Amino acid sequence: EQYPVGKDMAGKRRPVTVHEDGTVTFYMYAPNAKExxxxxxxxxxxxxxxxLESDGRGGFCRTVPKMHWAMHYYFxxxxxxxxxxxxxxxxxxxxxxxxxxxIPEDGVDFYYAKExxxxxxxxxKYVSEVSRHLKECYVYTPYGYExxxxxxxxxxxxxxxxxxxxxxxxxxxxxxxxxxxxxxxKKAVPMVIVMSNGMVQTVTEKGERIVxxxxxxxxxxxxxxxxxxxxxxxxxTKKMRAMAGLSMGSLQTSIIGFKHPEYFDSLG
Numbered sequence: 201e202q203y204p205v206g207k208d209m210a211g212k213r214r215p216v217t218v219h220e221d222g223t224v225t226f227y228m229y230a231p232n233a234k235e236x237x238x239x240x241x242x243x244x245x246x247x248x249x250x251x252l253e254s255d256g257r258g259g260f261c262r263t264v265p266k267m268h269w270a271m272h273y274y275f276x277x278x279x280x281x282x283x284x285x286x287x288x289x290x291x292x293x294x295x296x297x298x299x300x301x302x303i304p305e306d307g308v309d310f311y312y313a314k315e316x317x318x319x320x321x322x323x324x325k326y327v328s329e330v331s332r333h334l335k336e337c338y339v340y341t342p343y344g345y346e347x348x349x350x351x352x353x354x355x356x357x358x359x360x361x362x363x364x365x366x367x368x369x370x371x372x373x374x375x376x377x378x379x380x381x382x383x384x385x386k387k388a389v390p391m392v393i394v395m396s397n398g399m400v401q402t403v404t405e406k407g408e409r410i411v412x413x414x415x416x417x418x419x420x421x422x423x424x425x426x427x428x429x430x431x432x433x434x435x436x437t438k439k440m441r442a443m444a445g446l447s448m449g450s451l452q453t454s455i456i457g458f459k460h461p462e463y464f465d466s467l468g
Contacts, residue, residue: 213229213259214227214287215285215287215288216289218301218302218303221266222266223263223264223266224263224303225262225263225264226238226261226263226264227259227260227261228252228259228287229258229259230258230259230260230278233260233278233279235251235260235278235279236251236252236276236277236278237249237250237251238250238275239277240273240274241272241273241274241294244267244268244270244272245267245273245274250262250264269304269308271372272301273291273294273298273300274299274300274301275298275299276288276299284297288301291371292364292367292371293364293368294363295363300371310382311374311377311378311381312377313380314377317383317384318376319340319341319343319345319376319380321338321339321370322338322341323336324337324427326424326427327423328419330400330418330419330422331415335396336366336397337394337396338366338367338394338395338396339392339393339428340379340395341353341432342380342391342392343380343383343390344390345392351433352434352440353390353433354392355391355393355435356391356393356441356443357393357420358393358395359395359398359445359453360446360448360449361446362448365397366395366396366397373446375395379391392428392432392433396420398411398448399411400419401415411448413452413456416452416456417456417459420456421456438462438463440465441463441464442464442468443464443466444466450468453467453468454467
């Protein structure tokens with residue numbers, strides 16, 4: 201074949217194949233399409249569209265030169281219409297369900313799923329007294345949590361970046377694997393980590409939707425943390441609480457954390 205394309209366990213062609221030399225092959229089966237393109241969301245994968253070539257059998261394929269290591273957000277376009285490819289990896293980012301793929305960095309494996317004891321990721325539902333909505337948060341408990349029933353754990357509130365949601369630290373950030381590895385290497389103490397949705401918005405007088413940091417603060421301290429303290433065995437003192445975040449989440453950490461030094465002992 202003109203382009204080497206990887207296949208999954210069922211023998212189906214993979215939409216994205218990362219080769220050992222760093223080149224990447226994109227493939228989509230779209231027999232009714234006239235044109236298929238891909239483009240990144242910016243950064244290491246440019247948002248300039250790349251046109252795939254027809255293989256004459258209903259598929260469109262192209263291998264691009266070596267790409268920089270990263271977790272890449274990217275888009276598919278079929279006859280000019282942007283689509284989310286259901287056959288490819290999907291996360292939530294850039295304010296939408298979006299396709300992703302990863303090119304590993306040589307010699308870096310701290311976020312890999314290794315042969316170590318693994319913790320559990322819980323998907324929890326709670327009713328927000330602030331917004332009156334049924335909301336969701338992801339909670340990581342370390343290996344041993346279900347067995348050591350007398351143990352109380354420190355708790356970290358971990359905030360995501362703009363355009364993402366509570367799923368980001370798991371699906372894109374691989375936080376659970378990172379913590380499993382750090383704990384196994386004794387570089388971190390076992391802890392409970394709470395990932396909630398930081399896109400708490402309000403509407404301005406001009407009709408614009410903006411992130412409301414006061415509402416977020418109330419939701420975190422009034423809704424989420426009391427829920428976590430009731431449902432999980434976490435410490436209820438300042439020394440046992442921490443908050444950290446990425447991008448927008450780091451701003452939220454700064455604003456809320458420094459405003460409540462009596463509540464959080466560590467910020468990141």
